[in-house]
Each structure stands twice: as structure tokens, then as C-alpha cells.
Amino acid sequence: MNVLLTGATGFLGEYLLCELLLRGHSVWALYRNESRRRGTCEFLQSLGLPRRGDRLEWINCGLFDLDARWEELSEPRTGLGEVDNVLHCAASTRLFLDSSGDPLKTNIQGARMLVRLLDKRALKLHLISTAYVCGRVVGKTVREENHPRGDFVTVYEESKWEAEQLLFGKATLLRPSVIVGHSETGRCTSFTGWYMLFKAAHLLDRLLGDNPDANRWNLEVDLPAAPHSAINIIPVDYVAGAAVAILENPENHNGIFHLTHPAPPDNQWIMQYISERFKLGGIRLAGSQNRAPVARGSVNQLVWSQIKPVLVHFSNNPLFERGNTDRAVADIKVPTISRELVARLLDYATAADWQA
Ligand SMILES: NC(=O)c1ccc[n+]([C@@H]2O[C@H](COP(=O)([O-])OP(=O)(O)OC[C@H]3O[C@@H](n4cnc5c(N)ncnc54)[C@H](OP(=O)(O)O)[C@@H]3O)[C@@H](O)[C@H]2O)c1
Numbered sequence: 001m002n003v004l005l006t007g008a009t010g011f012l013g014e015y016l017l018c019e020l021l022l023r024g025h026s027v028w029a030l031y032r033n034e035s036r037r038r039g040t041c042e043f044l045q046s047l048g049l050p051r052r053g054d055r056l057e058w059i060n061c062g063l064f065d066l067d068a069r070w071e072e073l074s075e076p077r078t079g080l081g082e083v084d085n086v087l088h089c090a091a092s093t094r095l096f097l098d099s100s101g102d103p104l105k106t107n108i109q110g111a112r113m114l115v116r117l118l119d120k121r122a123l124k125l126h127l128i129s130t131a132y133v134c135g136r137v138v139g140k141t142v143r144e145e146n147h148p149r150g151d152f153v154t155v156y157e158e159s160k161w162e163a164e165q166l167l168f169g170k171a172t173l174l175r176p177s178v179i180v181g182h183s184e185t186g187r188c189t190s191f192t193g194w195y196m197l198f199k200a201a202h203l204l205d206r207l208l209g210d211n212p213d214a215n216r217w218n219l220e221v222d223l224p225a226a227p228h229s230a231i232n233i234i235p236v237d238y239v240a241g242a243a244v245a246i247l248e249n250p251e252n253h254n255g256i257f258h259l260t261h262p263a264p265p266d267n268q269w270i271m272q273y274i275s276e277r278f279k280l281g282g283i284r285l286a287g288s289q290n291r292a293p294v295a296r297g298s299v300n301q302l303v304w305s306q307i308k309p310v311l312v313h314f315s316n317n318p319l320f321e322r323g324n325t326d327r328a329v330a331d332i333k334v335p336t337i338s339r340e341l342v343a344r345l346l347d348y349a350t351a352a353d354w355q356a
Contacts, residue, residue: 001247004083005327006063006110007090009036011190011356012128012179015240016042016089020275022243026055028080028088032062063090064109064270067116080183085247088171089128095154095312098259098319103159113161118170122148122243125171126247131232131260133161133175137318146258153316169254172247176239176259177232178313179322183236183335186348189356193313194233198346199354200306205278214299217251221303224292225314227268227285234261235335239277242329252328258319265337267314268299288315 003020004174007013008029017040020027031037035325039056041051050056057078074081090110092103111127134142135150146168152158154179164173181188181197191199208214239259246252267285275281283303292304292311335341 001085002082003026003029003319004030004059004080004086005090006030006086007064007128007312009033009040010089010170011188012176012236012239014040014189015182015236016128016243018044018047018049018086019244020087021049023248024055025244026077026157028057028059028083029057030061030063030066030155032060032204034060045190047288054241058339063106064113067082067113070117070121079150083123084128086114086117087126087247091128091160091226093156094191095156095189098154098208103156104283106134107156108162108166111354112142113165115166115170115202119214124253125167127163127167127171127173128159128243129173129175130157131175131258131277132157132316133162134318136316139284141278141319142258142320143321144258146256150256153312158181161294168294172253174246174259175257177234177261177264179236180233181235181348182237183235183344183346186324186344188236188345188348191349191352191354191356195229195345195354197270197310197313198349199294201274201278201280202307202350204280204303208280208299211299215282216279219280220300220305221283221284221307222286222290224288224290224309224311225267225285226269226288226317228266229264229288229314229317231270231313232260232264232265233337234259237343238332238334242325242332245329245332246325249328249354252324253296255324255328257328258320258322259325260322261337262322262334263336265342267317270342273339277343277346288317 004026005017005027009031010019017029043161044051094108114125134147135152186237208216242259246257
């Protein structure tokens with residue numbers, strides 16, 4: 001394939017870029033920030049991959065300008081005119097609306113630009129979406145199908161759903177769940193989402209360590225989360241490998257694929273791990289219907305200030321069907337989320353001090 005990849009300097013984008021190059025495809029990588037591009041080049045070099053050359057061309061262009069600048073960018077020097085597939089990975093991953101209008105602006109305007117691009121050119125389009133375009137779902141398995149407007153937990157989910165509506169039937173919809181670091185190296189460049197729970201525990205461990213009054217084994221925190229629900233996490237190497245393999249077969253184009261984990265660890269398992277690793281006790285899973293209690297006392301308030309941003313991830317934990325994905329990439333094994341794997345992810349994160 002001759003692939004234009006947007007978001008090539010982001011967390012998932014870097015792994016998609018590697019996977020495309022490793023599997024012999026040619027890539028035109030869209031970027032907007034020179035230092036981010038240099039960082040990605042260093043990463044490619046560390047894997048023995050070319051930083052540019054015959055099969056990799058860097059295109060410096062804002063996402064919204066791509067359609068208008070296509071002809072100019074297609075000058076023989078870049079060869080952009082040879083592109084036959086667009087893999088759209090660029091997005092704003094902000095969960096709630098900011099003053100610039102993101103995540104709605106980037107995610108919806110980006111999809112509109114792609115519609116214009118498709119209207120004028122013979123391109124196959126593939127969108128990195130999210131499994132959470134379903135909105136809040138209780139007690140049902142989420143199918144690999146187009147969803148009606150849901151009860152969205154975040155504005156981000158809504159923006160990705162809107163993008164899907166613009167592109168449904170015109171693009172392959174690849175829907176990862178919550179992406180975590182590489183299953184073998186632990187490498188990660190975005191410590192949001194699932195990582196925030198561990199980051200909160202790590203901070204608490206350090207803060208309580210210096211506080212002689214803190215009873216770290218009896219924090220008395222009731223988390224509004226169900227013990228046997230699970231945040232669906234999926235390693236980035238699986239997402240990138242499965243996504244590229246799905247696109248290599250034209251029969252999969254314009255289909256919907258859940259890049260989710262078939263057996264994620266439940267909240268109780270995760271809490272047990274946290275308790276052992278960070279020597280914290282008394283964080284109870286009180287059920288997802290419970291409201292977050294009012295924090296009393298300085299230690300309790302400290303605990304809550306760390307944990308609050310994580311609650312959004314506990315509030316919607318559906319099960320995901322993956323029939324289309326299993327059929328399309330039966331030969332790609334989903335890494336088991338073992339204690340060793342979680343330890344590897346956290347060792348990497350703490351060594352990086354949670355900085356990308
Ligand atoms: N991370 C997850 O858990 C997760 C889960 C499900 C789905 N996804 C989806 O996976 C994709 C990648 O997410 P990620 O976690 O890798 O995010 P990320 O690290 O924030 O990367 C986002 C990429 O998009 C680029 N970008 C953002 N706004 C842009 C704009 N206006 N013009 C051009 N480029 C722009 C960024 O460029 P810069 O490098 O210049 O900032 C970056 O390369 C997104 O579509 C996201 O919705 C992510």
C-alpha cells in the first residue's frame with residue numbers, strides 16, 4: 001500500500017508508522033511539529049528503520065489544510081499523488097471541551113476534510129476511532145456496528161462518534177479500546193487514561209511515605225466502581241499490528257473492527273495489584289452506581305484529589321464483541337494482561353516519571 005498516515009508523531013501513530021514500514025508499505029507521514037518529528041525519527045532509528053528515504057516521506061501540513069494543499073504537495077518531489085490509502089490517526093484526545101473548541105474541532109473538522117478529499121480523489125480511507133463511540137452501555141455487549149447517538153461519558157467520545165457518522169460506509173472504522181504501552185518493552189508516550197489510576201497510587205505512595213499520621217493500609221476510600229467490571233486495555237503493538245493487517249486485505253475495507261481485549265483484568269484484580277505494588281490499603285470498590293463520597297480529613301482529601309480524574313474510566317466498562325477482528329486477523333495473538341505485563345508497563349512509566 002501507499003499510505004498517507006496522519007498523526008504519525010503521536011503515541012499510536014509512531015507504532016502504525018513502524019508497522020507499515022516493517023511490512024513493506026510506503027508511507028507519507030503527516031506532521032505539524034518539527035521537534036515531534038525528530039523524536040519519531042529517533043524512535044525509528046532505534047528500531048533500525050529508515051528515518052526518511054525511498055519508502056518514507058514526511059509531509060509538513062496542518063490537518064485542515066490537507067485537501068486544499070493536496071495538488072501543491074503532490075509535486076513530483078513528494079510523490080503524494082501515488083497515495084492510494086489514507087490512515088487517519090490524528091485526533092485531539094482531550095476528554096472535555098477546551099477553550100479552542102477541542103476535541104470537537106480537530107475530530108469533526110478533520111473528518112469533514114477527509115470527506116472532501118474522498119469526493120475528489122480515488123482513495124481508500126481508514127479511521128482510527130474508539131470502541132467508546134457506543135457511549136454508556138450497561139449489561140450489553142457492544143457490537144461491531146454503527147451506533148445510534150449514545151449517552152456519552154466524555155465530549156471526546158461524542159466527537160469520535162460524530163466523525164464516524166461523517167465517514168460511515170466510506171471508511172474502515174478501526175476501534176481500539178484504552179491503549180497502553182508496548183507489551184514487550186512497556187514503552188508508552190501518553191500516560192493518560194488507564195495510567196492515571198497508577199499515577200495517582202504512585203503519588204500517594206510518595207506523599208503518604210512522608211506523613212507519619214497517614215495510615216496507608218486503611219485509606220477508607222470508596223471508589224464508585226464495580227469489582228468485576230473491567231477497563232478494556234489493549235497494548236499498542238497489538239493495535240498497530242492488527243490495524244495494518246486488517247487494511248492489507250481489501251475485503252475488510254469499509255468494515256468495522258473492535259481492537260479490544262477479549263479478557264481484560266477486572267477492577268478487583270487491578271486494585272489487588274495496586275495494593276501490593278504501592279503498599280496502599282482500604283481503597284474499596286463500592287459499585288458503579290455509588291456516587292463519589294465527600295472527602296473528609298486531609299489525607300482523605302489528598303487521596304481524592306489524586307483519584308478523581310480517574311473516575312471517568314470506571315463509569316463505563318462494556319464488553320466488546322470482536323467477531324470481525326477475530327476473522328480478519330485470527331493469526332495475531334492478543335497479549336495476555338498478566339502481572340508481569342502490568343509490571344513492565346508501570347516500570348517503564350515510573351522510570352519515565354510519567355513524562356512522555
Ligand atoms: N490513546 C488511547 O487510549 C486511544 C484509544 C482509542 C482510540 N484512540 C485514537 O487513536 C488515535 C491516536 O491517539 P494517541 O493516543 O496516539 O494520541 P496522541 O499521542 O495525542 O497523538 C495524536 C496525534 O494527532 C496529531 N494531531 C492532533 N491534532 C492535530 C491537528 N489539528 N493537525 C495535525 N495533527 C494533529 C498529533 O500531532 P502532534 O504530534 O503534532 O501533537 C499527534 O501526532 C486517535 O485517533 C485517538 O482518538 C486512542
